[in-house]
Amino acid sequence: MISDKMVIQLNHQINREIYSAYFYLGMSSYAASIGMNGAANWFAAQVKEELVHAQKMYDYVNRQGSRVMIEAIEEPPQDFLSIQDIFEQTLAHERNVTAMINDLVVLASGENDKETGKFLEWFVKEQKEEEATPAGILDKLKGKGEAEIREIDSELKKRVFNLS
Numbered sequence: 001m002i003s004d005k006m007v008i009q010l011n012h013q014i015n016r017e018i019y020s021a022y023f024y025l026g027m028s029s030y031a032a033s034i035g036m037n038g039a040a041n042w043f044a045a046q047v048k049e050e051l052v053h054a055q056k057m058y059d060y061v062n063r064q065g066s067r068v069m070i071e072a073i074e075e076p077p078q079d080f081l082s083i084q085d086i087f088e089q090t091l092a093h094e095r096n097v098t099a100m101i102n103d104l105v106v107l108a109s110g111e112n113d114k115e116t117g118k119f120l121e122w123f124v125k126e127q128k129e130e131e132a133t134p135a136g137i138l139d140k141l142k143g144k145g146e147a148e149i150r151e152i153d154s155e156l157k158k159r160v161f162n163l164s
Contacts, residue, residue, distance in 0.1 A: 002064040003111045009104055010061050010116075015071040016100060017054035021047045023076040023093060027086045030078075038156035039083050042137075045161040046090075052163060053123070060119055083149060084141045090134040098127040 002010075028043035061068050080086045101123045108117040140152050 002061075002066055002113060002116060006107060006111055006113055006116055007061060007064070007066045009107055010057055011069050012071065013100060013104060014054050014057045014061070014068060015073065016097065017050050017057065019073050019076065020093065020097065021050035021054070022073055024050060024090075026076045026078055027080070027090070030080045030086060031083065034083075036083050036153045038153035038158075039086070042156040042159045043086075045159045048161045053126070056122075060116075064115075083153070084138065087134045087138045087141060091131065091138060094127065094130040094134060098131060101127055 024043045024046040028040045028047065031037070031039035031043060058068050077089065080089070101120065105117060105120050105124065108114075108120060137152070137156070141149060144152070
């Protein structure tokens with residue numbers, strides 16, 4: 001059975017996943033406001049992905065016979081400097097999420113909760129992609145002029161959300 005401590009931490013992680021969606025929704029809005037519709041699309045897809053992550057955890061907690069307790073969602077940043085800035089903030093945010101997921105894995109191990117540890121393996125793998133993707137976009141953006149950034153923005157418009 002899942003411990004109360006584990007349920008509390010999973011509930012908090014659900015909050016962080018929903019916060020991530022909120023965080024990316026603001027970035028999508030910013031990108032759209034400056035005419036970077038590809039980046040706006042990329043972040044809109046990211047919003048959906050984060051909500052899927054929250055739902056996976058929500059469903060898991062419920063399957064364990066525990067209750068999800070919804071926390072308040074903090075206000076995300078509203079002001080950004082550029083497209084490069086939002087991807088830098090994205091990468092930093094995803095690194096923080098990775099650390100939180102790793103902390104959950106450590107807690108599951110300490111609680112001898114093999115089932116939750118196994119459940120979290122998907123998130124550990126997912127976080128590798130969650131960090132690699134914005135890092136790759138940042139590599140493309142660094143040192144580029146306006147025309148090149150517009151080309152990259154066109155590439156970002158091709159992202160399609162796939163339920164996974």
